Amino acid sequence: MNTIYLDNNATTPVAPEVLDEMLPYLKELYGNPSSMHTFGGQLHEKVEKARSKVAQLIGAELDEIIFTSCGTESDNTAIMSAVESFPNKRHIITTRVEHPAVLNFCKHLARKGFRVTYLPVNNYGQLNIDDLLKVLDEDTALVSIMYANNESGVIFPIAEIAEILKKRRILFHTDAVQAVGKIPIDVNKLPVDMLSLSGHKLHAPKGVGALYVRKGTRFHPYIIGGHQERGRRAGTENVASIIGLGKACELAMKNLSDEINYLKGLRDKLENALLKSCPDASINGDINNRLPNTTNLSFEYVEGEAILLRLNEYGICASSGSACTSGSLEPSHVLRAMGVPFTAIHGSIRFSLSRYNTEAEIDRVIEIMPLIIKELRLLSPFGRDKLEQFLHSPKSKFLRKIS
Ligand code: PLP
Numbered sequence: 001m002n003t004i005y006l007d008n009n010a011t012t013p014v015a016p017e018v019l020d021e022m023l024p025y026l027k028e029l030y031g032n033p034s035s036m037h038t039f040g041g042q043l044h045e046k047v048e049k050a051r052s053k054v055a056q057l058i059g060a061e062l063d064e065i066i067f068t069s070c071g072t073e074s075d076n077t078a079i080m081s082a083v084e085s086f087p088n089k090r091h092i093i094t095t096r097v098e099h100p101a102v103l104n105f106c107k108h109l110a111r112k113g114f115r116v117t118y119l120p121v122n123n124y125g126q127l128n129i130d131d132l133l134k135v136l137d138e139d140t141a142l143v144s145i146m147y148a149n150n151e152s153g154v155i156f157p158i159a160e161i162a163e164i165l166k167k168r169r170i171l172f173h174t175d176a177v178q179a180v181g182k183i184p185i186d187v188n189k190l191p192v193d194m195l196s197l198s199g200h201k202l203h204a205p206k207g208v209g210a211l212y213v214r215k216g217t218r219f220h221p222y223i224i225g226g227h228q229e230r231g232r233r234a235g236t237e238n239v240a241s242i243i244g245l246g247k248a249c250e251l252a253m254k255n256l257s258d259e260i261n262y263l264k265g266l267r268d269k270l271e272n273a274l275l276k277s278c279p280d281a282s283i284n285g286d287i288n289n290r291l292p293n294t295t296n297l298s299f300e301y302v303e304g305e306a307i308l309l310r311l312n313e314y315g316i317c318a319s320s321g322s323a324c325t326s327g328s329l330e331p332s333h334v335l336r337a338m339g340v341p342f343t344a345i346h347g348s349i350r351f352s353l354s355r356y357n358t359e360a361e362i363d364r365v366i367e368i369m370p371l372i373i374k375e376l377r378l379l380s381p382f383g384r385d386k387l388e389q390f391l392h393s394p395k396s397k398f399l400r401k402i403s
Contacts, residue, residue: 001315004361008201009150009178009294009352010319014244015203021247022205025240033237034228043239050246054210057249058176058195059186066211066232067242071177071198072101074211075144077222077233078173078194079105082142083114085218086171089141095119095127095156096337098146102175103333106144115139124286125154125338129161142171147179147195151321151334151350152285153294155179159190166191171217177201177209181252182291183260193217199241203354204248208241255355263353264292270351270362271295277370284321284340284348293353296321296335298344302376307349310372316365321348 005013031040033047048062055065068074079092079102094106096118103118110116117135121127132143143165148155158174165172173194179185180195181202187195194217199208213219213232225234252259275281280300299307304320311318321332321340331345340348351365 004314004316004357004364006351006353006357006361006365007317007319008354009153009350011200011206012203012354013356014205015248015251017251018204018244018247022240022244025243029239033239034226043237047237047239047242050242053246053249053253054197057185057253058180058197058212059188060212061215063230064187064212064215066213066229067237067245068209068211068233069207069235069238070209071099071175071196071201072209073222074177074196074198074209075099075101075173075175076105077211078196078213079109079142079144080222081194081213081218081220082171082173083109084220086141089139091115091117091137091139091141093117093119093132093135093140093143093145095121095145097121097125097149097152097334098144099150099175099177101177102144102146119145121154121337123339125149125152125284125334126286126289127156127161129157129164132161133164136165136168136170140170142173144173144175147174147176147185148183148291149285149334150178151319151332152296152338153178153291153352154285155183155289155291157289158192162191178291181249181256182263182293184256187212187214199245199248202248202252204245205241208238208245210245259355260292262355263357266353266357266359266362267293267295267351269359270365271297273366274369277366278373281373282344284335284338284344291352294350295352296348296350298340299347299349299373300341300343302347302373304346304348306376307347307372310376311365311368314364314368316368319350319352321345321350 031043033043035041051065052062055062092106092114094102106116119131145156147158162172171193174192175196177196177198180197193214195212197210200206221232223234228234278299282298284296284298308320321335335345
């Protein structure tokens with residue numbers, strides 16, 4: 001059975017071109033770029049070439065890119081750098097829908113005495129900029145707001161927020177892990193101070209990321225040791241992965257607008273078909289400001305995890321808005337913040353596509369999904385209970401359809 005991989009916001013396959021570019025650095029070119037000898041020293045130039053490709057993808061300059069081990073490290077570094085750079089300021093502003101890489105780091109700082117404001121989102125997963133304006137104060141060391149949400153795909157108005165914060169001279173970090181390589185980003189038009197990205201979300205390997213730090217921004221390293229990355233991130237460079245990230249950025253830049261159209265076409269086809277074929281299905285998120293590859297759908301009165309298990313039997317990989325943690329169903333903090341009803345959160349599924357998905361794969365999901373939903377609504381105790389409540393509701397469209 002072939003795998004149909006529609007979970008690309010979790011991680012992406014390494015592009016074959018990326019792997020080819022990396023292999024020599026895992027085999028014969030294994031030196032250390034800091035070495036004095038040519039064998040190792042020649043790698044320094046390769047790392048700088050990769051840095052320039054990452055910089056180019058987001059319109060940055062070479063020395064504004066710091067390589068890290070992942071998106072999480074980039075996020076933690078940005079936040080820690082801000083609080084260390086402004087030791088008299090104790091307030092951090094973020095949103096309720098951030099990835100745990102930001103959210104849990106902010107919670108960690110809150111336990112250490114920092115004041116953290118978590119901005120709400122509306123039912124479409126969007127921010128209200130007035131909410132941000134109301135909470136900015138003299139004590140604010142950093143605002144950290146994600147570019148695009150990993151669960152809903154919703155894109156925040158980062159350029160607008162950045163302009164406001166620039167005027168107020170407040171440091172601004174954006175977690176662009178889900179956005180870089182999927183939509184155009186140009187830091188020349190986007191006055192953010194720091195921006196995080198991660199290799200494995202754009203067809204580079206896991207375990208490599210980068211932090212963009214605008215020239216002139218106060219910066220404190222998080223990982224302290226050797227002089228690597230101009231003293232801004234210690235540790236011997238992950239040369240092969242850095243080279244892979246450079247190649248992945250080059251590929252993303254080359255094909256970005258075609259890829260956006262392609263992914264949007266497939267995503268919309270899938271979404272429209274499922275909304276038509278599955279009763280009581282709805283989209284979570286702002287459909288006018290969304291990543292082209294992501295759809296988050298709720299199928300009421302079914303458990304998302306049951307859908308995932310059934311999809312898995314057909315070799316289809318997706319994600320659900322509830323994660324089974326220590327035996328209890330923990331609903332998605334993103335969908336909760338959006339005010340999605342309980343029954344819809346538990347029946348939510350995220351499909352996230354990549355350039356490697358085909359129309360035939362999407363057609364297969366379109367064929368299978370309504371069968372799974374129908375079957376689970378009849379079989380699952382959760383589905384049956386809720387379905388019965390629903391069937392007795394006079395407003396039920398479904399009731400009218402089957403009676
Ligand atoms: N930020 C966002 C929005 C993400 O989606 C992820 C990963 O899913 C991360 C940060 C963390 O990235 P990494 O897995 O490279 O640590």
